[in-house]
Amino acid sequence: MAAACASGQAVPETVAVQLLGVLWFVSVTTGPWGAAAAGGEETLKCEDLKVGQYICKDPKINDATQEPVNCTNYTAHVPCFPAPNITCKDFSGNETHFTGNEVGFLKPVSCRNVNGYSYKVAVALSLFLGWLGADRFYLGYPALGLLKFCTVGFCGIGSLIDFILISMQIVGPSDGSSYIIDYYGTRLTRLSITNETFRKTQLYP
16 A cells, blocks of 8 residues: 555656656757757847947048038948958848958948038138128028128128128028038037937946
8 A cells, every 4th residue: 555655656756857857858949048059149240240340441532522422311331341250241141251351231421411512612702702792692592692782791790790600500501401511621510409319328337
């Protein structure tokens, strides 16, 4: 009788051990470890490389517009080269082992919309002929230009104000385009914060 009870208790324990073994095998073969062992780690895309793992060329500048070549919708692209011995998926989706001379991906860079209005010309006209309204005529504001011409630049006060506004790039072309300014020159960049602005959490050491 005692032997029968002992054997009856051993059967559920054996079943439990076997069940745990099956669960462990399933978790290993279908979990992250099993996926890594079966197909290896997924190769990183080249555009996801960290800073220092790649180098990008400077954009090719159009001499006429002083903006990157092939600027479309305020965006241009420059080629980037992963560092030697880096393996990643290039822009074609092919896994490549790079030597430092192959293009891995194209990085977007911002550019501006220009329409032939030179910043240097606008400032010069405002400084020397602003009292005749030449600056406003040049930028596409004929009514204000005529008004300045008839009032001699609002007795000089309007000419001074316009010179300051144009020099600070607050007043620009009437069509909404940007001034042609040397790409590596003194450009004004306006930054604004709204309720839609993403605020990155500051990390302190």
